[in-house]
Amino acid sequence: MGKEIDSTITFQNLSQKNMSFEQVFQHIITFMKKDPSGNFRLMFGTDSQVFNHYTKFITGIVIQQERKGVWACIRKVTVPRQMLNLHERISYETTLTEEVVSMFTKDHKEQLINIVIPHIYKGANFTIEGHIDIGSGKKNKTRVFVKEMVSRLESIGLKPKIKPESFVASSYANRFTK
Structure with missing residues (x-):
């Protein structure tokens, strides 16, 4: 018995608003089935922006087929206060990423992997990454x-990426926090 997905959680992109998780998942499946022998990366990442009376968090979900394009969407969460403590904000960004990743149950992941499996010998590949808007540079x-x-x-099975490789958090989600 799988856990129920909170139906109040919605996603959007430039062409669709108020998508349910199941709609997002179907878009990912459709995208992957177009050319199942591709090299796919399912990526998640969250960024935030502090405003006068609230802090806006944007979590991006991006399915990329290398050199063939992407399909993406975001989830928006607003906290009704200025979240100025950097550790608290980075930790909450990571929590929101974990929350969206947790919607992809074992069954969901198996469905995605099963699209690619028959094409492994033709170079097909599928990875799941978590992008964190942090860096290890001395000035960071x-x-x-x-x-x-x-x-x-890592503990939830993601391949973590930090700056400069964390583009879902630092570029895609970042655009929608402004």
Whole structure:
């Protein structure tokens, strides 16, 4: 018995608003079935922006077929206060990413993997990544959180990516936080 997905959680992109998780999942399946022998990356990442009276969080879901395009959507969450503590904000970004990833049950992941499996010998591939908007550079204030956030994503089966490779968080989601 799978856990129920919160039906109040909705996703959107430039062409569709108020998508349910199941609609998002169907879009991913359709995208992958178009050319199942591709090299696919299912990526998740969250970014945030602090405003005067609230903090906006955007979680992106991106399915990419290398050199063949992407399908993507976002989830928007607003916290009704300024979240100025950097650790709290980075931790909450990671929590929101984990929350969306958890909607992809074992069954969902198996359905996606099964699209690619017959094409493995033709070079097909499927990876799941968690993108964190933090970096390990000496000047980066977030470098002290890298180990903690990377461990959290590894513990739920994701391949963690930090800056400069975390483009779902630092570029895609970032665009919608403004």
